[in-house]
Amino acid sequence: MTGHVIADLALSVLRAATPLAFCALGVLLAERAGVLNIAVEGMMLCGALAAVLTGVLTGSAWLGVGLACVVGALGGLILSLLVVLLPADQVVSGIAFNLAAQGLTSFVYKVTVVRGIQLIGPDTLMSLAGAGAATGFLGSVSPMTYLAVLVTGIAWVFLFRTGPGLLWRSLGDSARAAHASGLNVRRVRVFVLVLSGVLCALGGASLTVAWVRSFTDNITMGRGFIALAAVYFGRWHPLLALLSCLLFGLGEALAFRAQALGSGINPFYLLMLPYVLTLLAVSLMGRAVGPREAGRPYTGG
């Protein structure tokens, strides 16, 4: 009985942590290359809507994930136009992107409601073994979770064990030095933001097609910013960031669990848990020093 409860809780932690893990990786890779991706929340929203809408219309959740990637890449391209090529302020651009994305997704969502489209996505991505199949714990974990762990592992090896990874990190520490060693700073950063956009959109997709299977206004509820905090808390290291995502996922899972059990506590206090936990993490962390160039536009040749 207790084993069952623990497995259940572990499953909900993984489910809650998966969107955070994708987004945190997207943010981390961008900051390691010296660009802030504050637009993570907006990209997540766009990916979430694109995935569930495609899933509903075509019946294929994987197709939804694919379209979310395309939408995320497009978002990254738009953001890179602003913060790499012009360059505009990275924080302000990110916030403006989020406002625009929130408006756009809310509008599209309302249009689908008016058109009478039932936004309940297919359940193929809810678990590895498929819906209803009686399998062990590993079979009930969503394939998106495995994908998140896989890409985080790849990113870790790439950043810290390969030559191009070293160059990537050099972009975040001294864009000028990277330029001197022959790197085209702007072109690489555009690519980085496109990749970051894809990862953030995957985070949104795993929120809708691998978890709630539906969409509502502002469904991400600040998860993109929690992922930002997870990157700081994880000291810009992919594996530590993944661990922080699990911690914040635990907060979210506990909130839902306690609510379901009817603990007698006002559910809104419980829902505050992930945000309070994030604030607590930032408060306890002390001064964090990230990549030196993050947030600073590259104005050289």
Add this chain to the structure above:
Amino acid sequence: MSFLRSRAPGPAVRSGVKVRPVGPSFGLRVGLTLGVSLLALWVCAAAAGATLPEVLSTMLEGALGRRTSVLATCAEFAPIALCGLAVLLPYRAGFFNIGTQGQLEVGALAAVAVVLQLQGMPPWLVGPLALLGAGLAGMAAVALPLALKQGRGASEVTTTIMMNFACILLVHAMITGPLKDPTAFYGATPPVPGPYRLPAFPPGGPHLGVGIALSAVLVLHVVLGRTVFGARVRAVGANREAARLAGVRVDRVTVTAVLVGAALAGLAGGVQVMGVTLRVAETWSKGWGFTGISAALLGGGPAGVLVVSAIFAVLETGAKAMQALTGVPAALVYLLQGIPVLVYLAVNSIRPGHALPDAPRSDEPTGLESVP
């Protein structure tokens, strides 16, 4: 640098550096932003099965067509403008306050709580006290992000957003718990009793909150443009280190600007609940705090915030009529609060500055390091 703006034929050559005019003119920026926004509006209207003139005319009619709708638009203007200023002032001092929505919500709750506690006392006393409570609650909501920024260097972007959600959920917990109206079927505070509602000012006009918002715009316009404090705020925002070396107490300036800003956001919630909604309830807010961010980014200064907030107020009020008459979802308005900001930001950043070779960078030795 005004000589850079002159459109001399052919590129001027100064010490071997090509000099182009600095960015597009103000008219071009506004024109491009409006043009692209209208284009986006046209596309979205078409997607929802309506035409652009239909959407615009029903919106204007709904917002300004009758006396009551004009009053509603004025009332809508107050919280947007106050939140716009709540973003603008700290932003000028280098703090991006994105937590305005949370500050607004706790401000509104504090105002209601003060009124309900002091029921029976004269309204001329309770009203100001309630608004004061709203402002203080707004300040309390920004205290932690501010302390973390000043003490630990933690980015305010994440912390103010987290405070947003924490505040909104706290308000929900209160209105379904200790402050719940026992006669209401859903989570809501009891209504603000009649005598304590904000009076119309001038009589027959919108509620007093609109006047408060307008005076706040005026005061900030004067303070930022004409006072020593305003000059210090701008100095800190432009270059913290230079301001410090020039003898400005940068921490004090930042803290003041942020606290005053958050108080304005709290006040926005206070006037809204005491003048319009009368209760804090589930889904009572239209997201004025977020609209304020757009207003501040587009407005750029107190006068600009005034103009942009008025436009947003017209859009918000007219959206309902537009939805009823054309079938286009009112959520269109939220699109119009985001896309113009992106476009304006892009147009604003078109500057040939970064094309100059070897521009000096802020982290390179400047010779000022030896100054004690």
